[in-house]
Amino acid sequence: MSTAEKTFSKGLEGVIAAQTEMSFINGTEGILEYVGIAIGDLASKSSFEETVFLLWNKRLPTQSELEAFTKDLRSHYSLCDAMKTRITSCPIEAEPMHVIRTMISSMAMDDSSPNENSVEAAREKSMRILAKTPAIVAAFDRHRRGLEAIDGDPSLSFAANFLYMLNGEKPTDAMIRAFDICMITHADHGLNNSTFAARVVISTLSDVYSSITAAVGSLRGPLHGGANEGVMKMLNQIPSVDAAEDHVMNMIKNKERIMGFGHRVYKSKDPRASELMTLAKQLAEDTGNIEFYDKSNAIEQVMEREYAAKGIYPNVDFYSATTYHCIGLKLDLFTPMFVLARIAGWAGHVIEQLEDNRLFRPTTDYVGPHDAPYVSIDDR
Numbered sequence: 001m002s003t004a005e006k007t008f009s010k011g012l013e014g015v016i017a018a019q020t021e022m023s024f025i026n027g028t029e030g031i032l033e034y035v036g037i038a039i040g041d042l043a044s045k046s047s048f049e050e051t052v053f054l055l056w057n058k059r060l061p062t063q064s065e066l067e068a069f070t071k072d073l074r075s076h077y078s079l080c081d082a083m084k085t086r087i088t089s090c091p092i093e094a095e096p097m098h099v100i101r102t103m104i105s106s107m108a109m110d111d112s113s114p115n116e117n118s119v120e121a122a123r124e125k126s127m128r129i130l131a132k133t134p135a136i137v138a139a140f141d142r143h144r145r146g147l148e149a150i151d152g153d154p155s156l157s158f159a160a161n162f163l164y165m166l167n168g169e170k171p172t173d174a175m176i177r178a179f180d181i182c183m184i185t186h187a188d189h190g191l192n193n194s195t196f197a198a199r200v201v202i203s204t205l206s207d208v209y210s211s212i213t214a215a216v217g218s219l220r221g222p223l224h225g226g227a228n229e230g231v232m233k234m235l236n237q238i239p240s241v242d243a244a245e246d247h248v249m250n251m252i253k254n255k256e257r258i259m260g261f262g263h264r265v266y267k268s269k270d271p272r273a274s275e276l277m278t279l280a281k282q283l284a285e286d287t288g289n290i291e292f293y294d295k296s297n298a299i300e301q302v303m304e305r306e307y308a309a310k311g312i313y314p315n316v317d318f319y320s321a322t323t324y325h326c327i328g329l330k331l332d333l334f335t336p337m338f339v340l341a342r343i344a345g346w347a348g349h350v351i352e353q354l355e356d357n358r359l360f361r362p363t364t365d366y367v368g369p370h371d372a373p374y375v376s377i378d379d380r
């Protein structure tokens, strides 16, 4: 293809750069499906474990397949001593996202064949990363609170085990279900920035750890997974439900971005936001946090009036902020929750990339000078 035939799309908007059988998104109609199943059905009927099996195998498991998959995942819940030492050597002021990125990268050193890139090896490594990252987050949070890490409990589900390792007590069924739904709704989402980063890295046949590490680095940006923290900061700044309208109108006047709104793909309400809105309301009522939900709702109404015509609606991060707050998570653990879930999607895409690899290597549109003279340093 000659340069003239190539088209430039800033931010690769609208460019199809990979094929996937995992998630389908219709941004105009607000549809998200995993392997053809509506996200709403999965959120109400499935579990995170079953959803991961679905994404990695492109079909729902039988009962015995789900049991075997879950058993395998649970067998990797705990951290080795070397990892625990690395976590306790992190400064307690470190941001959890930096710790997670560093620790997932370091997992390669605990693997006797870190560079093995067969699809089977990638599945095994993905299973370990998926199972152990919750333990990394929980152990670091406990370390900064001066507490010992708690080993995973293989009798617990992914969601229950994380909350148990974090808090040292068994969570309520309502908390477990809420957390599980958060994990399901965040598991995969097409070729988003972090998933693209993961596919780009594995396309060099580097290794699974490098690929997932790159994805974590991408996700922490405020335009991507970091937005849920931004939403919570905004909710904390708004003193009451009645003050929400003025606060948002001031932000709009100052041309500030309202975190948790807008999406590159959705030009209608993100279906994940609809699922999480219902969840956030229920949890807020149950935990005495209804003001956070009411403030969110007031913000959504202002945004609907001011921005719906531009196709800017709540995205996944908007109601996940209230949900995580009600679960009792600290602000800087919000984006890490996105990591725990999205490892499922990143790993699935890594596997898809390895199954039919082609090195990502786009080109640039050179807009600089030509035939420039080399001026010696004394004459510049």
Ligand SMILES: CC(C)(COP(=O)(O)OP(=O)(O)OC[C@H]1O[C@@H](n2cnc3c(N)ncnc32)[C@H](O)[C@@H]1OP(=O)(O)O)[C@@H](O)C(=O)NCCC(=O)NCCS
Pocket (backbone or CB within 6 Å): 222, 223, 224, 225, 227, 256, 257, 258, 259, 260, 261, 262, 263, 264, 265, 310, 312, 315, 316, 317
């Ligand atoms: C997600 C996001 C980066 C996608 O944006 P995009 O497709 O690149 O769209 P653009 O940044 O080009 O924005 C298009 C227009 O909408 C406006 N816009 C987009 N999101 C906005 C928001 N959250 N608040 C206010 N205005 C917004 C932009 O200012 C721009 O306006 P203009 O045309 O007058 O300049 C963007 O919506 C955003 O920054 N949202 C807030 C962060 C967030 O919630 N991220 C999580 C995504 S899941």
